[in-house]
Amino acid sequence: xxxxxxxxxxxxxxxxxxxxxxxxxxxxxxxxxxxxxxxxxxxxxxxxxxxxxxxxxxxxxxxxxxxxxxxxxxxxxxxxxxxxxxxxxxxxxxxxxxxxxxxxxxxxxxxxxxxxxxxxxxxxxxxxxxxxxxxxxxxxxxxxxxxxxxxxxxxxxxxxxxxxxxxxxxxxxxxxxxxxxxxxxxxxxxxxxxxxxxxxxxxxxxxxxxxxxxxxxxxxxxxxxxxxxxxxxxxxxxxxxxxxxxxxxxxxxxxxxxxxxxxxxxxxxxxxxxxxxxxxxxxxxxxxxxxxxxxxxxxxxxxxxxxxxxxxxxxxxxxxxxxxxxxxxxxxxxxxxxxxxxxxxxxxxxxxxxxxxxxxxxxxxxxxxxxxxxxxxxxxxxxxxxxxxxxxxxxxxxxxxxxxxxxxxxxxxxxxxxxxxxxxx
Amino acid sequence: xxxxxxxxxxxxxxxxxxxxxxxxxxxxxxxxxxxxxxxxxxxxxxxxxxxxxxxxxxxxxxxxxxxxxxxxxxxxxxxxxxxxxxxxxxxxxxxxxxxxxxxxxxxxxxxxxxxxxxxxxxxxxxxxxxxxxxxxxxxxxxxxxxxxxxxxxxxxxxxxxxxxxxxxxxxxxxxxxxxxxxxxxxxxxxxxxxxxxxxxxxxxxxxxxxxxxxxxxxxxxxxxxxxxxxxxxxxxxxxxxxxxxxxxxxxxxxxxxxxxxxxxxxxxx
Amino acid sequence: xxxxxxxxxxxxxxxxxxxxxxxxxxxxxxxxxxxxxxxxxxxxxxxxxxxxxxxxxxxxxxxxxxxxxxxxxxxxxxxxxxxxxxxxxxxxxxxxxxxxxxxxxxxxxxxxxxxxxxxxxxxxxxxxxxxxxxxxxxxxxxxxxxxxxxxxxxxxxxxxxxxxxxxxxxxxxxxxxxxxxxxxxxxxxxxxxxxxxxxxxxxxxxxxxxxxxxxxxxxxxxxxxxxxxxxxxxxxxxxxxxxxxxxxxxxxxxxxxxxxxxxxxxxxxxxxxxxxxxxxxxxxxxxxxx
Numbered sequence: 016x017x018x019x020x021x022x023x024x025x026x027x028x029x030x031x032x033x034x035x036x037x038x039x040x041x042x043x044x045x046x047x048x049x050x051x052x053x054x055x056x057x058x059x060x061x062x063x064x065x066x067x068x069x070x071x072x073x074x075x076x077x078x079x080x081x082x083x084x085x086x087x088x089x090x091x092x093x094x095x096x097x098x099x100x101x102x103x104x105x106x107x108x109x110x111x112x113x114x115x116x117x118x119x120x121x122x123x124x125x126x127x128x129x130x131x132x133x134x135x136x137x138x139x140x141x142x143x144x145x146x147x148x149x150x151x152x153x154x155x156x157x158x159x160x161x162x163x164x165x166x167x168x169x170x171x172x173x174x175x176x177x178x179x180x181x182x183x184x185x186x187x188x189x190x191x192x193x194x195x196x197x198x199x200x201x202x203x204x205x206x207x208x209x210x211x212x213x214x215x216x217x218x219x220x221x222x223x224x225x226x227x228x229x230x231x232x233x234x235x236x237x238x239x240x241x242x243x244x245x246x247x248x249x250x251x252x253x254x255x256x257x258x259x260x261x262x263x264x265x266x267x268x269x270x271x272x273x274x275x276x277x278x279x280x281x282x283x284x285x286x287x288x289x290x291x292x293x294x295x296x297x298x299x300x301x302x303x304x305x306x307x308x309x310x311x312x313x314x315x316x317x318x319x320x321x322x323x324x325x326x327x328x329x330x331x332x333x334x335x336x337x338x339x340x341x342x343x344x345x346x347x348x349x350x351x352x353x354x355x356x357x358x359x360x361x362x363x364x365x366x367x368x369x370x371x372x373x374x375x376x377x378x379x380x381x382x383x384x385x386x387x388x389x390x391x392x393x394x395x396x397x398x399x400x401x402x403x404x405x406x407x408x409x410x411x412x413x414x415x416x417x418x419x420x421x422x423x424x425x426x427x428x429x430x431x432x433x434x435x436x437x438x439x440x
Numbered sequence: 441x442x443x444x445x446x447x448x449x450x451x452x453x454x455x456x457x458x459x460x461x462x463x464x465x466x467x468x469x470x471x472x473x474x475x476x477x478x479x480x481x482x483x484x485x486x487x488x489x490x491x492x493x494x495x496x497x498x499x500x501x502x503x504x505x506x507x508x509x510x511x512x513x514x515x516x517x518x519x520x521x522x523x524x525x526x527x528x529x530x531x532x533x534x535x536x537x538x539x540x541x542x543x544x545x546x547x548x549x550x551x552x553x554x555x556x557x558x559x560x561x562x563x564x565x566x567x568x569x570x571x572x573x574x575x576x577x578x579x580x581x582x583x584x585x586x587x588x589x590x591x592x593x594x595x596x597x598x599x600x601x602x603x604x605x606x607x608x609x610x611x612x613x614x615x616x617x618x619x620x621x622x623x624x625x626x627x628x629x630x631x632x633x634x635x636x637x638x639x640x641x642x643x644x645x646x647x648x649x650x651x652x653x654x655x656x657x658x659x660x661x662x663x664x665x666x667x668x669x670x671x672x673x674x675x676x677x678x679x680x681x682x683x684x685x686x687x688x689x690x691x692x693x694x695x696x697x698x699x700x701x702x703x704x705x706x707x708x709x
Numbered sequence: 710x711x712x713x714x715x716x717x718x719x720x721x722x723x724x725x726x727x728x729x730x731x732x733x734x735x736x737x738x739x740x741x742x743x744x745x746x747x748x749x750x751x752x753x754x755x756x757x758x759x760x761x762x763x764x765x766x767x768x769x770x771x772x773x774x775x776x777x778x779x780x781x782x783x784x785x786x787x788x789x790x791x792x793x794x795x796x797x798x799x800x801x802x803x804x805x806x807x808x809x810x811x812x813x814x815x816x817x818x819x820x821x822x823x824x825x826x827x828x829x830x831x832x833x834x835x836x837x838x839x840x841x842x843x844x845x846x847x848x849x850x851x852x853x854x855x856x857x858x859x860x861x862x863x864x865x866x867x868x869x870x871x872x873x874x875x876x877x878x879x880x881x882x883x884x885x886x887x888x889x890x891x892x893x894x895x896x897x898x899x900x901x902x903x904x905x906x907x908x909x910x911x912x913x914x915x916x917x918x919x920x921x922x923x924x925x926x927x928x929x930x931x932x933x934x935x936x937x938x939x940x941x942x943x944x945x946x947x948x949x950x951x952x953x954x955x956x957x958x959x960x961x962x963x964x965x966x967x968x969x970x971x972x973x974x975x976x977x978x979x980x981x982x983x984x985x986x987x988x989x990x991x992x993x994x995x996x997x998x999x
Contacts, residue, residue: 047651051667052667052670053664053665053666053667053670053671053672053673054490054494054495054664054665054673054676055671056667056670056671057495057496057653057664058496061496077651077652078653079651079652079653080495080653080664081647081660081663081664082663082664082666082667082668083667083668083669083670084668084941085647085663087961088647088648088961089647089648091748091749091961091964092555092556092559092648092748093559094748094749095556095559095560095748095749095966096556096559096560096563096568098563098568112964113749116747116749116750116964117749117750118749200835200836258945259835259851259852259855259856259945260834260835260852260855261855262852262855262856262857262944262945263830263834263852263854263855265668265939265940265941265942266668266669266940267668267669267940268668268669268670268672269473269666269668269672269674269827270830270940274473274474275473275474276473276474284669286670287669287670289670289671290667290669290670290671290672293469293470293671293672293673294469294470294472294473294672294674295470296470296471355671399964400963402962402963403962403963406942406958406962409942409944410942410944410946410947413857413944413945413946414946417856417857417945417946419857419946440963446798447798447799447809450795450813451809451812451813453870454812454813454815454816454870455812455815457815457816457819457824457825457828458815460828460831461824472827473827476831476837476838476841519722520722520723520726523719523720523721523722523723524719524720524722524723526719527717527719527720527723528720531719533717539720539723542727543723543727544922544984545977545981546727546731546735547923547926548926548929548930548976548977548980548981548984549735549738549973549977550930550932550953550956550973550976550977552932552953552956552957552960552961552969552973553738553741553956553960553966553969553970553973554734554735554737554738556748556966557733557734557737557738557741558730558734561730561733561734576730577726577730579722579726580722580723580725580726580727580729580730581722581723581726581727582726582727582730582731585923587723588919588922588923589878589919589923592915592916592918592919593881593882593885593915593916595915595997596885596912596915596997612719616719626881626884626885627881627885629881630877630878630881633877634874634877637818641818641820641821641822643821659822662822662823663823666823677823677824678824681822681824685815685818685819688818689811689815689818692807692810692811692814693807693808693811
């Protein structure tokens with residue numbers, strides 16, 4: 016063991032030298048803040064942390080950041096080790112998993128005290144609730160959105176995708192677009208038959224829920240058969256990309272059909288406009304997902320693009336809640352963070368930053384404003400196993416696309432397997 | 441001559457990715473995913489400037505961190521793995537074959553399932569957030585790959601050599617240090633270079649164990665430019681990816697000169 | 710012979726590492742394989758339920774096993790054959806050897822970086838480089854990387870392309886063959902091909918054996934290529950769902966670490982059986998000492 020402790024001491028010294036930092040003065044709390052994102056977000060987040068530390072010299076904030084793909088493996092590992100960061104950037108699709116397993120701290124007790132949510136509408140707080148309690152505060156609102164090459168649509172005489180474009184109308188226009196563009200390997204839309212959010216919107220517009228309040232899948236084999244047929248017809252008509260192109264799409268912006276120059280429409284989220292624009296030359300715009308019967312509400316809803324949660328294991332819950340409040344409700348912090356994570360939930364922050372937004376930020380903001388009256392209420396939180404169901408959907412749509420199964424058979428096996436997944440979870 | 445021509449052709453296939461990365465690093469982000477050409481439209485070094493600034497820490501810091509970790513890993517592996525390999529090939533003791541089997545056995549377990557228990561272990565040692573989980577194991581011969589590699593080479597060194605040395609009254613340490621190691625320079629060089637590269641390329645270990653951006657390695661830094669669902673700076677990523685290849689490539693060329701050639705002429709006697 | 714106790718001193722670092730760092734986590738994962746463990750709440754003992762499900766009720770697993778075996782059987786021989794051939798050529802003392810060696814190792818340096826994922830897409834997709842090259846000779850090829858019939862072969866190609874590490878090891882092995890062995894042989898007028906079969910290859914068997922065992926183990930455990938190229942899905946339609954990728958999805962995607970641990974230990978058993986077979990046959994074809 017002597018060798019062990021010897022090397023350890025030496026290496027500790029080396030690593031301390033490596034870190035090159037010394038924190039000498041007394042700290043009331045040392046808070047770890049964890050988020051996913053890239054350079055721009057890191058700069059904004061670090062600046063906001065620095066501002067907070069300037070105002071609260073007794074607080075030390077340590078930022079931890081990695082990319083989306085690696086974020087959850089690391090978070091799960093930290094959770095298993097009971098070593099979660101104090102503040103955790105959360106995703107709307109993951110918050111249930113962590114809240115229900117008691118990894119997150121209910122925030123209701125802080126509201127109105129450490130946590131200032133006075134500028135938030137009740138509906139924007141709703142998105143952070145799981146089973147009746149608040150587990151995360153929205154860092155930005157978004158909604159599903161088509162991100163598309165609006166000028167190409169105009170150029171080929173198809174016209175912009177202004178609400179409401181029904182599903183049938185969308186298919187018709189998509190086929191016409193591809194025909195008019197007349198460029199090999201270039202299609203109107205990507206294939207969203209395997210996309211959970213697209214199916215969610217489509218089902219809602221048929222008066223159904225993808226996941227019901229009691230944790231069941233809300234569609235049946237007939238719905239699914241129709242859904243898979245819709246996309247099969249799209250493929251045949253040339254409205255969307257063929258399956259071997261779509262299979263390149265890994266749900267990343269860089270592998271999306273729009274970015275790869277194979278389609279003019281991506282099925283995405285409104286806050287991703289900046290990310291898409293950065294990798295595309297064409298001027299991109301936002302449009303709502305297709306609509307149901309005339310006069311009905313859209314199946315879309317406003318949701319937090321990201322949330323901030325506190326770990327249930329945090330040693331300084333009060334200090335962590337104050338910092339959380341700073342991130343979501345402070346006007347000066349909001350000016351630094353801007354709309355990079357989505358449209359802020361606090362009205363005061365929105366008012367303060369709106370005049371200084373760049374064109375893309377303005378567009379994201381106006382999109383949220385214009386769809387607010389058209390969208391439905393937030394659906395019930397998805398059950399455990401929802402993530403596996405979405406993976407199944409992607410795969411089943413591929414079996415139809417690659418002609419390994421008929422739409423009817425694919426629908427039947429999908430509904431059966433979803434039942435098994437949800438029963439097991 | 442034929443061999444030379446074949447090598448040149450093959451080299452192109454091998455070189456393509458580097459040229460392509462280089463070309464991508466000069467492009468605008470909006471051009472990277474639609475262009476197959478190896479010749480960029482312009483030579484714009486902006487991505488290098490952006491990339492070098494890194495995650496407000498600066499990419500230079502990541503280079504230093506990676507170098508320190510990789511060099512420590514090299515020292516650790518060379519010492520600990522050669523000791524273990526020497527014991528397994530040259531010394532007789534009870535349970536020797538069992539030990540060797542255990543070493544190989546550790547290579548077979550997928551790290552995905554030992555990750556969590558190991559993390560908890562390092563957490564209890566209070567090593568998480570330092571480079572210790574990345575470095576200390578190297579001094580304790582956990583890379584069975586390298587033990588096995590050395591074992592295979594040690595077995596090729598004639599036993600008469602150390603038997604003669606034993607006759608002369610040499611201790612096991614002397615044989616290890618004065619006979620085995622000098623005769624094993626090619627494999628030691630190989631182990632050293634591989635260890636450096638594996639540590640340099642390692643992403644998962646640093647991802648799990650390093651917390652502060654100040655401690656990040658180059659691989660973590662590279663991923664820091666990308667956000668799959670948000671805004672990514674691919675050009676900067678490619679620019680820095682090209683730079684991170686430079687030290688390891690240099691190492692390769694250097695390694696060739698200093699180690700292999702000298703040994704080959706000596707041969708084994 | 711040397712004093713027996715010395716062996717234990719030499720093994721001390723390894724002992725510390727094995728008992729201090731490796732064994733505990735390995736045993737823990739074995740115990741976890743008998744539990745339901747969602748990573749956050751404490752594990753719950755379920756006996757052999759995970760193993761029973763693997764054997765009786767897991768249809769996805771069969772597919773994943775088939776793909777993994779296909780990958781092992783294709784990638785290992787091609788990679789080793791390629792590595793050995795290149796090492797032989799380089800060993801002839803060609804001018805610019807160091808440059809070639811670095812070049813041939815270059816693909817391995819890129820390893821599992823995201824750059825490789827993008828590169829593979831640009832080379833093997835429907836309008837990629839390979840497609841365009843084949844068009845020149847009149848072949849209309851599919852989108853290899855995203856077609857369920859071909860995707861696995863692009864991963865095999867990636868593995869073969871990254872032949873640098875066995876190549877370097879072969880080279881080191883070739884360098885350790887004493888020159889005088891060849892000199893004696895050339896006096897006999899041995900032809901080059903015979904020289905390879907009678908002298909080089911037998912002397913190289915320890916290294917060949919090493920590469921074979923290590924590459925086979927690695928191929929069974931292959932994870933990152935499929936992970937980066939399929940974006941973690943194992944798609945299209947599970948056509949690249951390597952065993953460990955499936956295991957990873959279970960553990961970290963769907964919070965079933967207990968089940969993943971059971972999968973892992975069955976894999977360990979399979980690899981151990983294959984490795985043991987290799988060691989048993991090795992007595993017949995691996996020649997130590999020059």
